[in-house]
Amino acid sequence: MDFKRLKNSFKYAWTGLKDNYRKEQNFRIQLGIGLIVIICALLMKLDWLKLFALSLTVGVVLSFEIMNSAIERYIDRISPQKDEKIGLAKDTLAGAVLIMAIISIFIGFFVFYEPILNLFYTLFYY
Helix, strand or coil, X not given: CCHHHHHHHHHHXXXXXXXXXXXXXXXXXXXXXXXXXXXXXXXXXXXXXXXXHHHHHHHHHHHHHHHHHHHHHHHHHHCCCCCHHHHXXXXXXXXXXXXXXXXXXXXXXXXXXXXXXXXXXXXXXX
């Protein structure tokens, strides 16, 4: 195993994450929401399976956003001029992120529904 190559791989990945964080507002928003969701799950002491589902969902949304940004940057580099078909391709990429974000909202609803209902029940009916 070539540890230098492995180390460089992590370095390049970290550089990409930092760059994405600096340049992509949507990534920062999704990361912030994801952190809030995970913190709430930990504070509510959700079981490991629910925490796993939430963590995986947050990771997938962030990964979709990073891939969307990378592909859009590549498209902009090879074809900087305005083109309707390229614009539609970029919109389709954004649509994929939107679908995953909507799915993550549903997952969050199903994971948090019962604990939040129980919390309100204990606050207002005891």
